[in-house]
Amino acid sequence: MQLILLGAPGAGKGTVAKQLTAIDGSVQISTGDILRAAVKGGTELGKQAKAYMDAGDLVPDELIMGIMKERLREPDAQAGFLLDGFPRTIPQAEQLRELLKDIDVELDAAVNLDVPRDVILDRLTTRRTCVDCGAIYNIKSMPPKVEGVCDKCGGKVVQRDDETEEAISNRLDVYNEKTAPLVDFYRKEGLLLDVPATSSEVVVKTIKEHVGA
Ligand code: ADP
Ligand code: ZN
Numbered sequence: 001m002q003l004i005l006l007g008a009p010g011a012g013k014g015t016v017a018k019q020l021t022a023i024d025g026s027v028q029i030s031t032g033d034i035l036r037a038a039v040k041g042g043t044e045l046g047k048q049a050k051a052y053m054d055a056g057d058l059v060p061d062e063l064i065m066g067i068m069k070e071r072l073r074e075p076d077a078q079a080g081f082l083l084d085g086f087p088r089t090i091p092q093a094e095q096l097r098e099l100l101k102d103i104d105v106e107l108d109a110a111v112n113l114d115v116p117r118d119v120i121l122d123r124l125t126t127r128r129t130c131v132d133c134g135a136i137y138n139i140k141s142m143p144p145k146v147e148g149v150c151d152k153c154g155g156k157v158v159q160r161d162d163e164t165e166e167a168i169s170n171r172l173d174v175y176n177e178k179t180a181p182l183v184d185f186y187r188k189e190g191l192l193l194d195v196p197a198t199s200s201e202v203v204v205k206t207i208k209e210h211v212g213a
Contacts, residue, residue, distance in 0.1 A: 001020070001080045001083070001108050001211045001213055002026075002080055002107050002108050003026075003081060003108055004083045004086075004087070004107065004109070004110040004111065004191075005084050005085075005111050005113065006110055006112045006182055006186070007112060007113030007114070007115065007197065008120050008122040008172060008175045009120065009121065009168070009171045009175060010115070010119075010121075010124040010127070011113040011114075011115045011197055013084045013085060013126055013185075014028075014030060014084055015136070015200045016111075016113065016207070018051075018201050019029070019108055019200060019209065020204060022083050023213050024080060025079045026050060026079070026080030026082055027087070028081075028082055029065065029083055029084065030084040030085050031068070031084075032203045033084075033134055034067055035053060035136075036053075036158030036181050040131070045063065045067070051064060053161070054161045055167060055170065056168065056170035056171040056174065057170070057174060058178060060118055061089060063089050063096070064086065065095050065099075068099070070100065072100075072103060080156060082206045086112060087182060089179065089182075090181055090182065091198065093182055107191055108209065108210075108213050109191050109192070109193040110193065111184035111205075112183050112186075112194045112195065112197050113195055113197040113203060114194060114195065114197055115197045120172065121168065121172075122137065125163070125167045126140045126141075127159075127160075128136045128143075128144075128157045128158060129158065129160050130150035130153065130156070131156050131158055132150065132153050132154075133150060133153040133155055135150055135152050135157075138159055150161070193210050195207070
């Protein structure tokens with residue numbers, strides 16, 4: 001399947017994407033994960049992106065489009081993809097439309113995961129991430145077995161630099177201003193699938209039915 005996952009930070013895009021990959025081998029493509037890996041690896045891309053990310057601001061569209069033009073052409077993406085955290089602005093969505101035309105790929109849907117703001121705030125402040133494999137935990141609902149240690153790889157489980165209260169509040173404002181308009185963009189394109197994001201199981205089931213997987 002070829003899907004875009006829309007939704008505020010903390011709406012559960014990553015969790016849903018991971019569950020969907022198990023269905024048909026589509027790959028999860030998370031621009032946030034790609035950028036964090038670049039920062040960690042100290043690459044040129046990482047150096048350019050870090051300050052924006054730490055503040056909870058968006059990385060410039062040119063950098064993101066450069067990443068995605070290459071990523072969508074890689075062999076594993078030909079089996080299908082779940083775009084998690086991209087596009088995030090109208091210009092990115094417009095350029096993605098052109099890119100998909102160029103590579104002759106059609107989207108199944110843009111899924112909007114709709115979650116109330118208070119739920120989002122609570123999730124983000126309690127979220128913890130493995131620095132090595134990216135596994136996501138929650139100190140209230142799903143803590144690692146040993147505090148601060150990843151169950152899957154033994155890596156360090158920490159609060160992300162952009163998950164301080166100040167950065168979170170900025171990310172939500174940026175989302176409302178820059179990314180929320182994509183819901184209307186994809187509605188007009190006839191691609192929008194609105195899903196009240198109660199539980200990831202329900203979301204995955206709704207998506208499966210929609211794409212006939
Ligand atoms: P979230 O939990 O907010 O969905 P992500 O892991 O998707 O976080 O992204 C983390 C940060 O990476 C964002 O706050 C932003 O700085 C940057 N980023 C990720 N994807 C994009 C994008 N498509 N456009 C611009 N910046 C992005
Ligand atoms: Zn790990």
